[in-house]
Amino acid sequence: MATLILEQTLNGLQFGLMLFLLAAGLTLVFGIMDLINLAHGSLYMIGAYLVATVVRATGSFALAVLVAVLGTAAIGVLLEVTVLRRLYARDHLSQVLATFALLLICNEIVRIVFGSQPVMLSMPNALAGPVQLLPGFYYPAFRLAVIGVGLAVALLLYLLVGQTRAGMWVRAGASNREMAAAMGVDVKLLFTAVFGVGAALCAIAGAMLGPILAVQVGMGESILITAFVVIVIGGIGSIRGALIGALLVGMVDTIGRAFLPMLLRSFLSPAVASGVGPALASIAIYVLMAAVLFWRPQGLFPARA
Amino acid sequence: MRNAPAIGALVLLVAFPLAAKHWDQLFYVSFASRILIYALAASSLNLILGYGGMVSFGHAAFLGTGAYAVAILMAEGVSSAWVSWPLAILVSTLFALVIGAVSLRTRGVYFIMITLAFAQMIYYLFISLRAYGGEDGLNLAARSRLGFGLDLAGDLTFYYVVLSLVVGCLCLMQRLLDARFGQVVQAIRDNETRMEAIGFPTYRYKLICFALAGGAAGLAGALLANQNGFVSPNLMQWTQSGTLMVMVILGGVGYLYGGALGAAVFLVLEEALSAYTVHWQLGLGWALLAIVLYARQGVAGLLAGTAAGRR
């Protein structure tokens, strides 16, 4: 039992950190450019597909990740310059619909190139086995690596946004865009850069989660909603909020799915528990979001005052 | 209220199935029924989105609850449309009332997110209903019984019933929009702060509007369940809510026939393009993008010719 709890906690941490990678880009884009971007999940999908393709071609996971990160960032920048730039001034509904259109287009293009079937993306051989963390407790090496990557990126982002000049511009932009522009920040460049970084983060998440989940068309949608839940909980525009929110959501979702059905079975009939359990687990994060919004309508750490 | 093009369209809609039957093309009648049902669903969203200014990303949930109400009742032996269809409306209205009560306390993107979240909750709720098919969905043994010698199993009869209901609802919607309630709701969309400052409890009006739209979507759901003979939780996926929003913007947000036109254009495009290629969504994506970027007023706006003022 203890090992189960430990394992699920680590899984929750791993999932949460990957959610953070997605949410960080999303919350910055939203906070600074006031843009709801439904195509964010598509960048994640593109990243995963690029990794899968390069791995199949060269056999090197590391190289694949590098190519994917650069490639996805490039695609992200392209999207920003051609389409998204025109949406900054528009209302949220228009943004939702336009990025929804991009989502459809991306999905279809990927489907044309790769087909509808999931694509195999296997873990790098070096990380394929389990690691003994405690006597009697083994945990997949790859998942540990994912946690490691997630923590490293979180640290990097913290340093970048918190300690550098560029990061200061980003925080200023998230806090008050007009003021930042008035103070001489090159807003256009900042936007493009933020978007590019967000896309790169998506690619990393895609690379890390690809071997664990499936690489297929539509993989972006399900995680996109979760990412939006994260940034709403965490507070729009705040990286810290994205991290806390992501960890919270990652934990609640993973542990909920693992233990809620079990918990319910202890005092409900097995038939009812097996029906209600998974459903409750699925909606747990939404209930969490509704609760947070009720108590703190701006999220936990809103960037804007 | 009713203008010449609308009356012309109505005549066409009434006459066309007879022509289709004459030329043995009954498939088109069934297709037209489908369009009409989605016209109703999209129009109900247009009410809150176009006229009420509430960007709800969870509207498909009410479509689903209405559909499931009919399907579940049918599975339990209740097949009379006179019972299950009003119940579908009632159930959806209640869901909308509860969801609206919580969601409308938020604004802007938070509202969008929380309506989405609630829709997801309902989606997962129905997936968990193993007794009624769960993820696989539920078949309807037959179409609802209307009595009076009307057999809904016949495509023509079903079409005319759907047509009357949809036309009736659109007329009601027009009435509502011209009446005090509709005028207040539209003014709230334009300047909610001022409406409060002149003494309107705006939350109350938005909530009632939201609930009414939910109920109308429930009726559409009941009809959809009959049309397809099948319901599944996929009806309530967020992408379905997205599709409804696409229909509304395609047709023209805030125009009375925006929902109907949008549904027609969307479904016809889908049908035409998918006969051409399985990748028709690509074309849809481009079309949608083009419309959002360049033709904000949708088809209805283009037809109306003017960029100013809506009706």
Place this chain on the structure above:
Amino acid sequence: MAPPLLRVEGLLKHFGGVIATDRVDLSVRAGEVHALIGPNGAGKTTLIHQLSGALRADGGRIFFDERDITRAGLHQRVHLGVARSYQITSIFRGVTVVHNLVLAVLARSGSSLRFWQPLAREPALFEEARALAKQVGLGGRENLVAGRLAHGEQRQLEVGLALATRARLLLLDEPMAGLGPEESQRMVALIADLKGAIALLLVEHDMDAVFRLADRISVLDSGRIIASGTPEAIRNDEGVRRAYLGEGFA
């Protein structure tokens, strides 16, 4: 003497560490014009927000007609008799002047939970709206779309909307904002006509207008009232002169 229509006691409002309203005491008598002046950033609009119900005060109390309205919501206060106009014009730009005013009249003409009868078939509402339009100087311009009006006319409509609520106390937030000399004259005449019938709390920067219209003046600086009294007393007050009017004000 009858108790004041509006009585504010120790109103307090802070945003984080900044005190925007510092224990303000204020009163407005029925039918009087009470002007509220003060330098930019003094907190005048914040005070209006709290009086109208747009912002919840952190401390103190507000009495209207001796009734505690501190906790009452925005739209409730309108029905109790307190309405406001906005410094930044907040009208319904997409519809006509008449329609704008009809909406305000509608708010106090029974329930608007009516779903069948077209609004256009309620001539009484439109008649009243037209009369209001005339009262604020927009007679003859009623059928113009509000967004197309000149700035001055929009400010007139702005006041008209507040007036249409038949409130007994109007909180006018810089009605003359952005008006040229001629338009200002018209606005002053409009407000002068209201004197006696309705109580007015007038926030303004236009000193000419203030001294012409006000029965009493209160001066707000950094969230607190530094002086309150007749126009003559305020004109001669040293502290006020220094803080706001400038030494050379005659």
